[in-house]
Amino acid sequence: MAKDFPTRSENYSEWYNELVYRADLAENSAVRGCMVIKPYGYAIWEKMQQQLDKMFKDTGHVNAYFPLFIPKSFLSKEAAHVEGFAKECAVITHYRLKNSDDGKSVIVDPEAKLEEELIVRPTSETIIWSTYKNWIQSYRDLPLLINQWANVVRWEMRTRLFLRTAEFLWQEGHTAHATADEAIAETEQMLDVYAEFAEKFMAVPVIKGIKTPNERFAGAVETYCIEALMQDGKALQAGTSHFLGQNFAKAFDVRFTNKQGTMEHVWATSWGVSTRLMGALVMAHSDDDGLVLPPKLAPIQVVIVPIYKSEEQLKQLDEYANNIKSSLMKKGISVKYDNRDTQKPGWKFSEYEMKGVPVRLAIGPRDMENQTVELARRDTKEKTTYQAVDIDLKIEHLLEQIQDNLYKKALDLRSESTHHANSIEEFNDILNNKGGFVFAHWDGTAETEQAIKEETKATIRCIPLNNKLEEGKCILTGKPSKQKVMFARAY
């Protein structure tokens, strides 16, 4: 591992890549664009999953599992959907290999060609709605509130760990409703669930809004999203919730008999978040010494490191440390006591700093004598000597403080980085010199949106919900506008 770890200001992009690697979160695999999620990274993802899964179940959803493969013809059934998803995908054409004639390798058996190619799911609307056709006959079968935890594949050309990978892990909710209003309420409810998760668990403030038609999910009537701001001033879309209207129900002919006895097409939503959240989590809080994790998602919340000179000292410290450890564990705090003798305390300090453990306790013979511990906060780097008495209560409280502090810090950064531009010059100036979210008037056309993107590399991240209506002029065309929309350069 190289010694030099670039700072954020030196090279933000390189800092991110190195951090993901050094904190043992993930690495590139032998398969182009596919990542290996390492145990420490996966442990964070598991904490995210558990919390999200609970929130989905609390809002009435159940999990199920649908096939990995999608018949090619299914993708074509919804016109906008195929445009968006059929292009870059993994295509299965054969189902058998055989030994080569020279016996030295295996080759694709030309005899084993599929009649119809299969696509590795890039998203599951089509296979799921083809299934729902058999599950829905009457209004009594509705709503259908189903979620799936799965892997999906999109053949991305330029990939980055967590942020954009060919294969990624995600959840996708697919719900069916009797009315448009109910489906819209579900779409909005799930957006709120995502926003609550981002803010309360990831400690990442988000803007809730709707996408412009240009940026809509392929096949949706309306795409809602949560947008987060990273430390380099770029935006990251952290989750989307789509109102699909009757598009997929029509494509797969899914109809139900309503209470009045007439047949209608079903209304749909879909919503998802992915391992991309890991990228957002890393970039939102981490610093030049490594990862910074909010306590609620930290696999290890407290690490205890003994400082000792002799084996005998270590033995005494073991007992002292284990008492502290068990009192913390009783509070439901996850603790690691690292008394390995293969590494020096200094090495351990850097290691747990790099891995973003929120609280570090160092204990030496003097601490034991005085019944104290030296506590270091990962977020502020503050070191304080604490009395060991009631240490469980103190740390429980401190973890909440750290969680709040990370959110507040991220929120402050976002406030400082939110700007308003009244001209394209001002707009460009902000993007080039400050970055962040830029609110500006836009004439509402796809052409202007595209022209601004080409000129400035910024896209409309969303039209925030409950946006302030105000008359103005489009920064590019000068045409009238009824509200500012939120632009940013984005991941």
Add this chain to the structure above:
Amino acid sequence: MAKDFPTRSENYSEWYNELVYRADLAENSAVRGCMVIKPYGYAIWEKMQQQLDKMFKDTGHVNAYFPLFIPKSFLSKEAAHVEGFAKECAVITHYRLKNSDDGKSVIVDPEAKLEEELIVRPTSETIIWSTYKNWIQSYRDLPLLINQWANVVRWEMRTRLFLRTAEFLWQEGHTAHATADEAIAETEQMLDVYAEFAEKFMAVPVIKGIKTPNERFAGAVETYCIEALMQDGKALQAGTSHFLGQNFAKAFDVRFTNKQGTMEHVWATSWGVSTRLMGALVMAHSDDDGLVLPPKLAPIQVVIVPIYKSEEQLKQLDEYANNIKSSLMKKGISVKYDNRDTQKPGWKFSEYEMKGVPVRLAIGPRDMENQTVELARRDTKEKTTYQAVDIDLKIEHLLEQIQDNLYKKALDLRSESTHHANSIEEFNDILNNKGGFVFAHWDGTAETEQAIKEETKATIRCIPLNNKLEEGKCILTGKPSKQKVMFARAY
């Protein structure tokens, strides 16, 4: 849904298929050989996952995630492995679709051909050991104890829901060790974990043993397994744990510096259980009225059904039922109160019988008056009137009894169905008229094993651990044998 539900004795195979469908566990999808796991089936799988995951973590393992795809050349690196797994698999040859010339459909873009084909993982030894090469340098990096929850694909020609599907869900553990002894101890430990899970949670007794070379995992030095007996007298392999020796370490050149400073190849294990366990669970306990679930894996442990004539009665019953429900929930028992007015009580009784809910409580106005409930056990069909006082304690105890009873019943069946044969005639007679496990002498050669299989359709399920050594003569060839081995016809 067809009215006629075949009994086990009429048509066991059809009974199984219908049961999986009627109990809402799973169904076939639009993709050949791939299943849809429905919410109720998935809820059972989630309970299995949670328990297994806990047992893996309690034995020191961590989760990670490796790519879905495997470069074709990787499969060829381990000679036995490629023979076993390269043949029937999903092959990705292209990474893009495009519009057809007539614009009416999408076709595979011939320009987007992969240089090297990718295989959808049938199992992950190769991709994981190619990764471990970078993770392991020294004995300090060992042992590496990693598990993955994932989907895998094997292009099976004849598929059956849960038992044999093209795509299935599973976990695969892949561990790396400094010594053969350590790796063997790990292999045996995980076999014990699987056996404990099968017996204590699934209530399915299993025989632990080792496979003959013929039946070994492709690439293993030794394959350990647990074998369960289904109600129709056929065996089902419920889990395997493999000692892989240094085969994969050699194939991918994974070496480490030992404590003495010399380089050695690493020792490996892998072990897995899959959604096939769902098939075992269904077939082990269920009866002619539907699914029977052990309480520890039942998504709903207790269902309460109100019997009423008027809305007013229902209102009163709601209160009575909800009090019982909340007292049960406080004990950690999962309860559903089904007061839907769209279905009659009789319909509900059949429905929850079909779905295998262990305990049903029926309550009517008379029960409320007398402070009683009518309780029906799913396993024995016994109905008893219970006093409502301390109902939580009574049901908590009853659920344990049901769990034990299911295990005992399955164990009794297995004891009755375990036979010894001293000649091929006796062997055939038992298989054709009784089924079950048949212990018989075998001369130890692959040829004889194959000949017996061809003649009788029975395979050697395993050589049980701690098998009794006894001199005898092979039932087919008459050649000397040192022990009987366990045969059966199998799923």
